[in-house]
Amino acid sequence: QENLLEVKHLRTEFFSSKKSSVTAVDDVSFDIKKGEIVGLVGESGCGKSVTSLSIMQLLKDTPGKITNGEVIFQGHNLLDASKKEMLDIRGDKMSMIFQEPMSSLNPSMRIDKQMIEGIRLHTPLTKAEARKKAADILSQVGIPDPQRVLKNYPHQLSGGMSQRVMIAMAMSCEPDLLIADEPTTALDVTIQAQILELMKKIQQDKGMSILLITHDLGVVAEMCSRVIVMYAGKIVEEAPVEILFANPTHPYTQGLIASVPKLGSGVKVLPSIPGSVPDLSAMPKGCRFAPRCKYATEKCHQEQPELLSVGEKQKCRCWLKH
Numbered sequence: 001q002e003n004l005l006e007v008k009h010l011r012t013e014f015f016s017s018k019k020s021s022v023t024a025v026d027d028v029s030f031d032i033k034k035g036e037i038v039g040l041v042g043e044s045g046c047g048k049s050v051t052s053l054s055i056m057q058l059l060k061d062t063p064g065k066i067t068n069g070e071v072i073f074q075g076h077n078l079l080d081a082s083k084k085e086m087l088d089i090r091g092d093k094m095s096m097i098f099q100e101p102m103s104s105l106n107p108s109m110r111i112d113k114q115m116i117e118g119i120r121l122h123t124p125l126t127k128a129e130a131r132k133k134a135a136d137i138l139s140q141v142g143i144p145d146p147q148r149v150l151k152n153y154p155h156q157l158s159g160g161m162s163q164r165v166m167i168a169m170a171m172s173c174e175p176d177l178l179i180a181d182e183p184t185t186a187l188d189v190t191i192q193a194q195i196l197e198l199m200k201k202i203q204q205d206k207g208m209s210i211l212l213i214t215h216d217l218g219v220v221a222e223m224c225s226r227v228i229v230m231y232a233g234k235i236v237e238e239a240p241v242e243i244l245f246a247n248p249t250h251p252y253t254q255g256l257i258a259s260v261p262k263l264g265s266g267v268k269v270l271p272s273i274p275g276s277v278p279d280l281s282a283m284p285k286g287c288r289f290a291p292r293c294k295y296a297t298e299k300c301h302q303e304q305p306e307l308l309s310v311g312e313k314q315k316c317r318c319w320l321k322h
């Protein structure tokens, strides 16, 4: 199957001065096929959001800079694209849903105007048809009174409501690739389920690909066909979803899975991974997970393992496996 996106040896550094930087995304490579939903998981601070901002070329408001690698989207390296080309791609072929809805809504424009303009950029619909489509999508993301919301400005909406409007806007242009960064974290479970359902439906109807960034493995199990696990700026494991849950090979993945609450198990205190993600400016010399890993040996503290195949479709970065 055809690759829609290929990320190759991506490195993103954050510069505090010309000479001093820390590496937030370190030699990350993966691909997304057409119509596939890939989960990108890991605790916060592991580089998931920076990876997605790097793909979208949206690092400009940060001290971050891509210093190596390629981002091949539909056969073109986005790192060579001009600002204008990137604007076109982002408005049409790739959309992103952020944790923070206000960053993608225009505060000075009513919702109807923003949505209708967006829809008409990508479809031959008339204004009236686009307005109807906007109302439809708003009701699909669980907004009870779309006509009222359409007349509002963003500041008139509650946080949860603006989150849903942003999701509706991203879906309305039917992008080839949707990057969703913790899209439903702030919403209650019912709305969350509705929105995930909707994303899945659009993905199936339109063959959209989704990169779903989340720390919620329940969402991953529900939505994704393949999972990439990141730790401290690097990919540590990659596998099809069933394989990852049945046979997680990296101790970090094992810890994440062990922390998922099991429904009806009566377990209230969850085993979580002790310690925390290392600071970017103080990365361990060997395996980055070594300070938290119960299997760590002297070699783990000294030398970095590579990401290598451990099965037909599974990759793992751990000395225990090779």
Ligand code: SF4
Binding pocket: 250, 251, 252, 287, 288, 289, 290, 291, 293, 294, 295, 296, 297, 300, 305, 317, 318, 319, 320
């Ligand atoms: Fe743990 Fe060593 Fe594997 Fe790192 S390489 S995850 S420290 S066993």
Ligand code: MG
Binding pocket: 044, 045, 048, 049, 181
């Ligand atoms: Mg994040």
